[in-house]
Amino acid sequence: MSDFDLSQALEGPLDLEDNGLDGCIFNTTEVQDEIFSIEEGLDLVVSRNPKTLRHVAILLLAANRMKRGLSCCSRGLREEELCSAIMDSLVTETTVGNQSSSTTVTRIFHRLNSVTQCTLCDMVQKDVVYSSDELKLQAITLQGGQGGRKVNFKMSKYMTFSDGDGQTVVLSIGRDLHMSCSLEDGKATLLLEKCDEGELQKISDDGDMDRFLFFKRTEGVSQNSFESVKCRGWLISTSWEEESKPLEMCEVDSANRLTCFKLN
Numbered sequence: 001m002s003d004f005d006l007s008q009a010l011e012g013p014l015d016l017e018d019n020g021l022d023g024c025i026f027n028t029t030e031v032q033d034e035i036f037s038i039e040e041g042l043d044l045v046v047s048r049n050p051k052t053l054r055h056v057a058i059l060l061l062a063a064n065r066m067k068r069g070l071s072c073c074s075r076g077l078r079e080e081e082l083c084s085a086i087m088d089s090l091v092t093e094t095t096v097g098n099q100s101s102s103t104t105v106t107r108i109f110h111r112l113n114s115v116t117q118c119t120l121c122d123m124v125q126k127d128v129v130y131s132s133d134e135l136k137l138q139a140i141t142l143q144g145g146q147g148g149r150k151v152n153f154k155m156s157k158y159m160t161f162s163d164g165d166g167q168t169v170v171l172s173i174g175r176d177l178h179m180s181c182s183l184e185d186g187k188a189t190l191l192l193e194k195c196d197e198g199e200l201q202k203i204s205d206d207g208d209m210d211r212f213l214f215f216k217r218t219e220g221v222s223q224n225s226f227e228s229v230k231c232r233g234w235l236i237s238t239s240w241e242e243e244s245k246p247l248e249m250c251e252v253d254s255a256n257r258l259t260c261f262k263l264n
Contacts, residue, residue: 108205109168109204124240126140138245170200179193187249
């Protein structure tokens, strides 16, 4: 017994290939002609193999769609116009987007009304301090009573409609000093730059302002890493063993570099 459900065919889309009709129509063995009257003076002639219930349902759907489409047309159509009207009533157009690998999509990062105050400490308990004379950040193991040397960062969050790389943030000291990352001679360089906060409200990645942006990712309970948005694959890091060394950018899995921080 056939497992074909007529109600499914009548309610579903007209898809000739999926229903296997294509191969049957063009098989010239045991061909039979059937004539259906669509409009006055217009007949539909179908040449095909002996039909099944599935094929009858599809044929009825096609004829009904043609009739609906032609009912909106004038009776005085020329032959080519009538043919075009028939095809328009039967063919469903589907547009499939295909983005070339060479095409880049510009992302706009919008600043949120969400700011967190924090300090940074690497995984061997070195704290990040600030040298105002050299405009550099260093990682130092602080002794008791030296907690006041820790840098209080202002971490501002950003949103973009194509997020998926982590929370986008800007790390700032005060109002106008911000961490940035730029590529120089094939190597990413971490800097502290002065920039008015008003210029950081909305940042596009098709310019140079995205050097202030970092993707913040959290692993486990408290291990946070910061990857440059502009220089993908480069992360903020400290030296594994040496004291009082500046923070630098390093590539993922670089030896003797620590890329995870605790936020306090």
